[in-house]
Amino acid sequence: AQSVTQLGSHVSVSEGALVLLRCNYSSSVPPYLFWYVQYPNQGLQLLLKYTTGATLVKGINGFEAEFKKSETSFHLTKPSAHMSDAAEYFCAVSGRDSSYKLIFGSGTRLLVRP
Amino acid sequence: GAVVSQHPSRVICKSGTSVKIECRSLDFQATTMFWYRQFPKQSLMLMATSNEGSKATYEQGVEKDKFLINHASLTLSTLTVTSAHPEDSSFYICSADRLQTRDTQYFGPGTRLTVL
Numbered sequence: 743a744q745s746v747t748q749l750g751s752h753v754s755v756s757e758g759a760l761v762l763l764r765c766n767y768s769s770s771v772p773p774y775l776f777w778y779v780q781y782p783n784q785g786l787q788l789l790l791k792y793t794t795g796a797t798l799v800k801g802i803n804g805f806e807a808e809f810k811k812s813e814t815s816f817h818l819t820k821p822s823a824h825m826s827d828a829a830e831y832f833c834a835v836s837g838r839d840s841s842y843k844l845i846f847g848s849g850t851r852l853l854v855r856p
Numbered sequence: 857g858a859v860v861s862q863h864p865s866r867v868i869c870k871s872g873t874s875v876k877i878e879c880r881s882l883d884f885q886a887t888t889m890f891w892y893r894q895f896p897k898q899s900l901m902l903m904a905t906s907n908e909g910s911k912a913t914y915e916q917g918v919e920k921d922k923f924l925i926n927h928a929s930l931t932l933s934t935l936t937v938t939s940a941h942p943e944d945s946s947f948y949i950c951s952a953d954r955l956q957t958r959d960t961q962y963f964g965p966g967t968r969l970t971v972l
Binding site for chain 1: 862902905951960968
């Protein structure tokens with residue numbers, strides 16, 4: 743069975759500092775990997791995804807993530823945090839079967855200090 | 857492109873009544889639609905998966921008679937919470953994928969259900 747672990751329910755950074763949100767997955771075969779962002783009382787917006795090919799994936803709003811098979815990780819980073827980045831971030835996986843079901847991590851709330 | 861809407865955005869109902877939530881893909885035909893439930897400060901839990909014209913597939917532990925899903929067309933799916941109780945109060949979010957990008961789900965803005 744697949745699972746996703748996000749270390750740290752809350753991460754606080756200063757504006758302009760590096761953002762690092764951690765995600766580890768458990769799967770018998772490398773899954774599809776996703777990062778979504780959720781603003782209060784809204785749905786989810788896709789930041790980036792990894793399905794195949796280059797392991798460093800660039801997404802919207804300056805975010806990127808690197809798939810590391812040996813570490814079963816897909817950490818999300820952004821070089822310089824902006825106040826507007828404050829939100830809830832979810833890592834998710836789906837299998838490479840035909841169901842395309844998403845399994846979400848518990849989420850990490852990013853706080854950006856002025 | 858790939859916009860998903862939900863209606864209503866908020867609904868308050870009395871215990872024992874039924875509530876219907878609509879999920880529409882506005883600019884694409886959805887191959888599959890998914891329904892999630894999110895409790896405050898928690899992650900999303902998949903409730904069911906539906907394809908147009910087929911019965912929905914419910915996740916383990918989800919009562920199919922309580923959460924009725926109808927997928928009448930390639931752009932519309934509805935979730936009806938029957939005989940709602942306060943413990944059904946939650947944030948319900950739908951998503952849809954499309955034939956060209958089955959590996960990506962596009963999410964609606966969610967519906968906040970409060971059962972009094």
